[in-house]
Amino acid sequence: MISRLALTDFRNHRDTLIKPAAGFNLLTGPNGAGKTNILEAISLLSPGRGLRRAALRTMARSDGAGGFAIAARLEDGSEVGVGTQANAPDRRVVRINGANASASALAERIAILWLTPAMDRLFLEGATGRRAFLDRLTLALEPEHARNASLYEQAMRERNRLLSEEERPDPAWLDGLELRMAEAGHALHDARVRTVAALDGAGAGDDDFPAARLALEGFDGDDLARALAEGRRRDAAAGRTLAGPHRSDLAVTYAAKGQAAADCSTGEQKALLLGLVLAHANKVSEARGLDPVLLLDEVAAHLDPARRAALYTRLEGRGQVFMTGTEAALFDAVDDAARFTVRGGALVRD
Structure with a gap:
């Protein structure tokens, strides 16, 4: 404190x-x-x-x-x-x-974890905000998550830069960058998976803060190095990397209703979000003291x-x-x- x-x-x-x-x-x-x-x-x-x-x-x-x-x-x-x-x-x-x-x-x-009025639309807008929210939850449970995220982002930016150049990049250099991305990316993904598993079903299970079912979508954790190597031409044309944990999304469902959070009322979405934060606080206390x-x-x-x-x-x-x-x-x-x-x-x- x-x-x-x-x-x-x-x-x-x-x-x-x-x-x-x-x-x-x-x-x-x-x-x-x-x-x-x-x-x-x-x-x-x-x-x-x-x-x-x-x-x-x-x-x-x-x-x-x-x-x-x-x-x-x-x-x-x-x-x-x-x-x-x-x-x-x-x-x-x-x-x-x-x-x-x-x-x-x-x-x-x-x-440190926070909720702001801007996050009231967390379940309605793009995956970027939900991914950032999940990463903050994960970071509080596993502090090394920040280092893995930084290593992954740095290697991905360098790879994207090389792929954007007119002159064909050295394949060996790309191999090295993609290996770094794969190592950090799998660690990033695995930590998120553990956080999702820890919080799945989170909430008090009542009307005040209902339980939420969680799932991680968009990246399945398969061989990232191979996927990156095979996708070089595609990524060069797109101007960005199209495979990896930076494409993941957090899916949230109102457990008792079996209804996606995006389809719930504004009040229900706020209650689900608060339920996740409260459950997460307990998990951090248990895991890190x-x-x-x-x-x-x-x-x-x-x-x-x-x-x-x-x-x-x-x-x-x-x-x-x-x-x-x-x-x-x-x-x-x-x-x-x-x-x-x-x-x-x-x-x-x-």
């Missing part, structure tokens, strides 16, 4: 310090005050592009020096931080206990009062939770919490 968080020149936060509670942390204030910015800052303490998936250069405060810094002290006393510098606004610098580190190393220190930090942006505003109260009950005692809302009344059913008001990039503990 995070015991101290400091933001410097991040979004609209010039110099914000927060000492969160071990349980519920409630951030309220008007739209545009900077509540979600705090959640985004926390999300950047994990591999990837954060909950908004924004470009790093857009995160620095507009009237600041050009870079930003996010520093956190964890409950074990270790310190992690990420940021950028004015002369390299697109390069993320990661530090752990004062030393430079890789972004993937962050996953070994802290597990730590509770993931949960970031729930405007989650209460999209639930009826009964389901809202049920959510707070389920979250109690599950570790550190950050929730945002425009109205403090949305959290009246939360008994024990640290409550903060956010206005204009400034934060005050109530």
